[in-house]
Amino acid sequence: MARAAVLHAVGDTELDLRDDVTAVDPGPDQVKVKIKATGVCHSDLSTMSGVLPSVPPAVIGHEGAGVVAEVGDRVPGVQVGDHVVINWTPDCGTCPECLRGEPYLCMGFIGAAFSDPRFRIGGDTPAFGMAGVGTWAEEVTLPYQGVIKVAEDVPFEYAALLGCGIPTGVGAAVNTAKVRPGSKVAVVGAGGVGLSVIQGARIAGAATILAVDPNEAKHPLAKQFGATHTATLDDLEEAKGLLTLGQGFDYVFEVVGKSAAITTAWGITRRGGDVIVVGAGAADDNWEMSAFSLLFEGKNVKSSLYGGCDLKRDVPMFVDLWRAGRLDIDGLISRRIRFEDLNDAVRALHQGDVIRQVVLFD
Known part of the structure; x- marks a missing residue:
């Protein structure tokens, strides 16, 4: 069992912070990631309020980074132990948008966000992930296209922001x-x-x-x-x-x-x-x-x-800019918080008091 922040109904202002949520086992083309850091973004609020669509019960969160814990039999390019950034718009590589070089428009995996529950609450109740992800959880299961390897010297709280706020x-x-x-x-x-x-x-x-x-x-x-x-x-x-x-x-x-x-x-x-x-x-x-x-x-x-990004191309570029001192990631982080503080973080974001809050799971 793992911790996760669950939205039970659109319009709820408080999330159910649970410790009995598990990510489903990965299929042959999927990976399970142990989330180490996840950002608190306005899009998360928009999902809670219904501005962005979701299927409750849903684990909120879409901006995260962690370590690969399990890989399916047909997963190329990543292995257990790799540090990864979560890509909330995985690109299938074969649709017209991908072939035109527009992976950020790929719809190949989007439908799964509304039809394929990635979590179980209490062992048997299915739950979906926001945007097909759900990074306000200690573990997530994703298509392998939904993870981008990142160098191990990049702190997890920095890598998390490379999954949404910075590329956008x-x-x-x-x-x-x-x-x-x-x-x-x-x-x-x-x-x-x-x-x-x-x-x-x-x-x-x-x-x-x-x-x-x-x-x-x-x-x-x-x-x-x-x-x-x-x-x-x-x-x-x-x-x-x-x-x-x-x-x-x-x-x-x-x-x-x-x-x-x-x-x-x-x-x-x-x-x-x-x-x-x-x-x-x-x-x-x-x-x-x-x-x-x-x-x-x-x-x-x-x-x-x-941001018109292809994260496979752009995450290494962002890391290089950070190393060169041209991209300030640390300055974007207003607060580093614990899982237990997530509802307080949601309220702070509503009030406009913060830029980016990052949950650290360890």
């Missing part, structure tokens, strides 16, 4: 937007992923990086990660005028997950510039734009799912 943010800048050196960038939302977008823009060589967040307490941290300027919504137009002579920014990233934030991003993007949608919004939160503006302003709206 840094990848949005370097993969989706392909930020050009010397460009002007704005980032709407300075939470954990927004700070990673800021880092990505800095790494890509942006000359101006404006962090936009109504919470001024986040502004110094944004500058720590590479923002050259900060603004609230109230002084955003003034900042746009000062930094771009009123023309707007080359790339504007929406990292909130709200249609209103996309509208804000559109409004400060230059003619012909790019609006990159990073935040995970609700299915009924519709964004509207006139057909006239969409054509004649020449702006491009781009989705950045999982």
Whole structure:
């Protein structure tokens, strides 16, 4: 038996922290991973509230890292004892999206998140994993494509962030937007992923990086990660005028997950510039734009799912950037907590007091 945080009904604000949950035995193409560290992300809250779909009872969590404990007979490339990052969007390698080089769009394993329970509660009650994963548990069973080997010198709490927050943010800048050196960038939302977008823009060589967040307490941290300027919504137009002579920014990233934030991003993007949608919004939160503006302003709206990452390629790159001192992972971690603190961590995330909290199981 192992510990796991279980959501019994969509809308619950408290998770059931149990010690009688087991991951199913791995099949021939699956691996079982003992989770060592897992992040607390806004997407976890969105699953609890129903903004993101789930099938309760479900183990929450999707950002994690650990050690391979068991492997199936047909598993290539990883073995017991390997340190791995959890990839919550495993790529099948054979679908049209994978063959086009877009593994982050692969749907090959997504259906299993809603049809294939990966856990047992109390030995006999089936439970699903959030996004087919469920990293707020001491052990998970995944397709082998759902684990990415990582060097053993990378601390587990750093490796966990390489599974979602960092690729989603840094990848949005370097993969989706392909930020050009010397460009002007704005980032709407300075939470954990927004700070990673800021880092990505800095790494890509942006000359101006404006962090936009109504919470001024986040502004110094944004500058720590590479923002050259900060603004609230109230002084955003003034900042746009000062930094771009009123023309707007080359790339504007929406990292909130709200249609209103996309509208804000559109409004400060230059003619012909790019609006990159990073935040995970609700299915009924519709964004509207006139057909006239969409054509004649020449702006491009781009989705950045999982930062356009191929984790097999990008995790080693992120590790190299970290080793070179160009990617700050430790600074993203507000608190290292225990499993027993998870409900407190959920409340802290609701209140906006933290960037990234990481659960350490050992």
